[in-house]
Amino acid sequence: MKRLFVQFFIIIGLLLVDSCAKNPVTGKRDFMLMSEGQEVAMGQQSDPEIIAYMGLYEDPRLQRFIDEKGQQMVAVSHRKNLKYQFKIVDSPIVNAFAVPGGYVYFTRGIMAHFNNEAEFAGVLGHEIGHITARHSAKQYSNAMLGQVGLVAGAVISPEFAQMADVAQQGLSLLFLKFGRDAESQSDKLGVEYSTKIGYDAKEMASFFSTLDRLSKVSGAEEIPTFLSTHPDPADREEKVGKQAANWQKQVDASTLKVNRDSYLKMIDGIVYGEDPxxxxxxxxxxxxxxxxxxxxxxxxxxxxxxxxxxxxxxxxxxxxxxxxxxxxxxxxxxxxxxxxxxxxxxxxxxxxxxxxxxxxxxxxxxxxxxxxxxxxxxxxxxxxxxxxxxxxxxxxxxxxxxxxxxxxxxxxxxxxxxxxxxxLSRQPERVRIKTVQQNATLNQVFNSFNVPEKRREELAVLNGMKLEDRVNKGMLIKVVERDNGSISVRR
CATH class of the missing domain: 3.40.1000.10 (Mog1/PsbP, alpha/beta/alpha sandwich)
Structure with a gap:
């Protein structure tokens, strides 16, 4: 047993040699057991597993959009050298996530809940921020340090060996949870990157309110993954709003884009909820x-x-x-x-x-x-x-x-x-974009489009609005319909 622990600490010592790397974002030295090449290899290995697990959502127009905006943002990021890939996965869950090596994923669920390009750009910047700040690599390094303990423990106890096996599952990256400091840093990078490519980052702050309301409407068991491990939404919205205001002092704020109508027209027809x-x-x-x-x-x-x-x-x-x-x-x-x-x-x-x-x-x-x-x-x-x-x-x-x-x-x-x-012939619900015909409240407009009362609060959240909000003639809003034009009451 004494020899085992001597060997254990020798391994620890070897791991700590040259294990500090310069963080691309902060410029500080971080404890890191994963090289950039290993990050890329991990992403390449995990990507097909994630796609097999969730499936890809086929929409060429949306795919071109996220590719274009993604590459624009890479060009202003702290790690331009990586070969980034941006994908939409076929899941109704409201989520976006990234894995090491430059792989960024958006669910069709979150794409349906964005109400303009600026909201999307803020979340895109947040996810790229996880990669540029090497958050996944840090998590891996901390886990590897723990794995040394698991390997040593496995000699003594079989249950530790089982834990080690579980810790090495490839899809664990899909469920990776970052600490609040990492999330706050990624929020900050999301503001920076989205502002640099010309978007109003205050819209990113507003989207957190949508996520918070979505979690309350859906219930505790369906809190969006993007929100579940992040800082308090109200506090987060306030901080991001201040960061956006500070960044906008460094640019011509009048040129910053929101692009609401163009985004809504682009997601017209996206599958909403479970796909039958x-x-x-x-x-x-x-x-x-x-x-x-x-x-x-x-x-x-x-x-x-x-x-x-x-x-x-x-x-x-x-x-x-x-x-x-x-x-x-x-x-x-x-x-x-x-x-x-x-x-x-x-x-x-x-x-x-x-x-x-x-x-x-x-x-x-x-x-x-x-x-x-x-x-x-x-x-x-x-x-x-x-x-x-x-x-x-x-x-x-x-x-x-x-x-x-x-x-x-x-x-x-x-x-x-x-x-x-x-x-057998059940059709999916889809987001449909409608033009408001007269000045009214959102609730009155929903009534004119025959939206069932039991679903109006849900669709208000989908629109990033409240039922009592005023909407003007000519404004675009989202409703949800099946392919035959009917609006389902069943949810």
Whole structure:
């Protein structure tokens, strides 16, 4: 044990040698264990994982816009040498994020909530700021220092080895949370960069108010990721407003752009909310119109739908289910592959039918590595449908398995073909830009466009306005409609 700790501190010492690098933004020396080449390599590795996880939103006009503005901003940034890439991902969540090496992502959800180019430019500058100030690299360096401890601990305790494995997951960059100092610095850089390319950064401050209202309308569980780990929105709005005013003293403020109408016209037709073609939930059922299947979701369970799988979790966190596609194969071979992939020990298995579809069912355990961990028991259904094999796995501690047995089975045995024509033809909601016909309040204008009362506050937030705000004839506003022109009440 003594030798182990001597080796541990020798490793620490080696890591600290030449580990301080000059920060491109502050000019100060920072503790850094990642070179610029490693940053780029990490971004190159993470980008395809992020795209596979979220999917790209195909809109050539919007893509050209973010590319053009992104490259303009790179030219005034502190790290012009990186090869930046700007992408729109197909997610309704209101979020923007960046990963090391120059990769910046906007969800279609946040693009729908911007109300002018200046708001977009402020957030763009914020995300580029994370890259130029090397915030991700700092987080990585701190994590690596901790990883040395995990590696040393793994010799002593298997659970530390498991933690180390989790810490190395590629998609962890997608959920990276920065400290408040880093976020404040990125806000400051967002003001600087957006002002330098000719936008009014006060609009960036106003967008924080929209995010704050969005979180209150949506509820605590749906706080926008862009807002969730950031400084207090009211305090943030005030600080950014002051920073914008200071920067505007250094330029001709009369030339700074907002470009509201041009932005609104550009996002006319953008998909809003969940896209039915990716699957949707209604009345505790999941429907997939493209793949033409459906199954029930346990009442009260939380659901996350991604292009790769549907994940469901018990509200108490004691059980999970996930549905995904297996590689084309026989049912038995696909089952064996799952056992190997998750290191499961087969308890029992059988051939069966589920609503006329061939199925293979397994009960299997994942043994605990020590006495302090519970054995996990799984129920696995593999079902052949339309030339594919759909796999649903339900898992809980073996001590809770009987409690969740019927819940797992109810979902899995009710997987079936989707035949409801209304659900098969369900169209997405889209943002539609309308011209105000007379001077009125926003609420009165919504009434003239037949916006349901229960959705007016939601759409007021989408417009960055309040229902009592006055709007003038000829002004553009957003409403939400389906492709057939109807405005949905269901949300």
């Amino acid at each position: 073609k990716q699957g949707f939930i209604e009345n505790n059922h999941f429907y997939h119109p493209v793949l033409k299947f459906q199954f029930p979701i346990p009442a009260g369970w939380k659901v996350e739908n991604t292009p790769q799988q549907v994940q469901m979790a018990d509200s108490e966190g004691k059980a999970v289910m996930m549905l995904s596609l297996a590689k084309p194969n026989t049912l038995e071979a696909a089952g064996q592959s799952l056992l190997e992939q998750y290191q499961l020990t087969l308890v029992e298995s059988k051939r069966d039918e589920v609503n006329g579809l061939n199925a293979f069912i397994m009960i299997a355990d994942q043994k605990a590595q020590d006495q302090q961990q519970a054995t996990v028991r799984t129920m696995i259904y593999l079902i052949e449908y339309n030339g594919s094999i759909y796999t649903t796995i339900g898992a809980s501690a073996i001590t809770d398995f009987n409690t969740y047995f019927d819940t797992f089975q109810n979902t899995m045995r009710n997987f079936r073909q989707l035949t409801d024509s209304e659900k």
